Amino acid sequence: MAAMTEYQTVEAGDVVYRDGTIKLHGPQGFEGMRKAGRLAAEILDALAEQVRPGVSTEALDTFVREMMLDGGAVPATLGYRGYTHSCCISINHVVCHGIPSPGKTLRDGDIVNIDVTPLLDGWHGDTSRMYLVGDVPLKARRLVEVTHECLMIGIAQARPGARLGDIGAAIQAHAEQYRYGVVRDFCGHGLGRLFHDAPEVVHAARAGTGPELKAGMFMTIEPMINLGRPHVKLLGDGWTAVTRDKSLSAQFEHSIGITDEGAEIFTLSPTGRDKPPY
Secondary structure, eight states: OOOOOOEEEEOTTOOOOOSSOEEEEOHHHHHHHHHHHHHHHHHHHHHTTTOOTTOBHHHHHHHHHHHHHHTTOEETTTTGGGOOSSEEEEETTEEEOOOOOTTOBOOTTOEEEEEEOEEETTEEOOEEEEEEOSSOOHHHHHHHHHHHHHHHHHHHTOSTTOBHHHHHHHHHHHHHTTTOEEOOSOOEEEOSSSSSEEEEEOSSOOTTOSOBOOTTOEEEEOOEEESSOSOEEEOTTSSOEEETTOOOEEEOBEEEEEOSSSEEETTOOTTSOSSSOO
16 A cells, blocks of 8 residues: 655744655745745846857856855755756756766757755755757757646646545656657756655656645746657766667756646746747
8 A cells, every 4th residue: 555645834933844745835834935936037048148059058157156045045956966056957858967067068959957045044945947959850849838838738737536546647647649759867856945855756657546636835847848759868977867878858847836726837937038038
């Protein structure tokens, strides 16, 4: 018999631990996540003017760090499990966790995911967006477009009474009709005062399975969709994940909260630039 899911109602000032329970938050938690999510979205908006051929990923990382600090936040990734940068920048066949570097510059035709998490007043605003660098081939642009559709289709399933598996099932069905591969090795996650918490939000699943969604849950939905097969491998740096078949990969991510009516997206762009072209 499957273990019963445990939920924990928490107040904004409570000390929380990653103990396997799914946290249920009240109005103060929602307000904290709105502020953190807004700053995260503003950073991704501002990056639209910075992403261009010839720019180094280290320069983009510096831009992200400075904007977080100016906004009163700190980069949640900086020092996380030994990671030494303020964001992750994943280009072309890099699935996730690409490490910024002064020697890595963007090229015309690249697709790139930038993943940021400002920690503002104790709350994590975790989000990522795809960017098109110069003249991007049609098949790559189509992958990016469908990946954003997968994200929004998944979010549409997030409402009280639904099951966590409903999110992954909807994402998987949409991606696989285009014969794209849905990455299984990485998933979305609960968050709030903790960067990563229960539950794990898988993006390929069976509808009607998994924990019940309840108002007050915070989580990320962040499908990684490959132009080829879903398999990935981890490079020797211990962070960078790439497609095994060297096919292109795309990802979008939002942080959301479950409300009585459905899902509130904390990381929507305030200027409507949630997907390219910007």
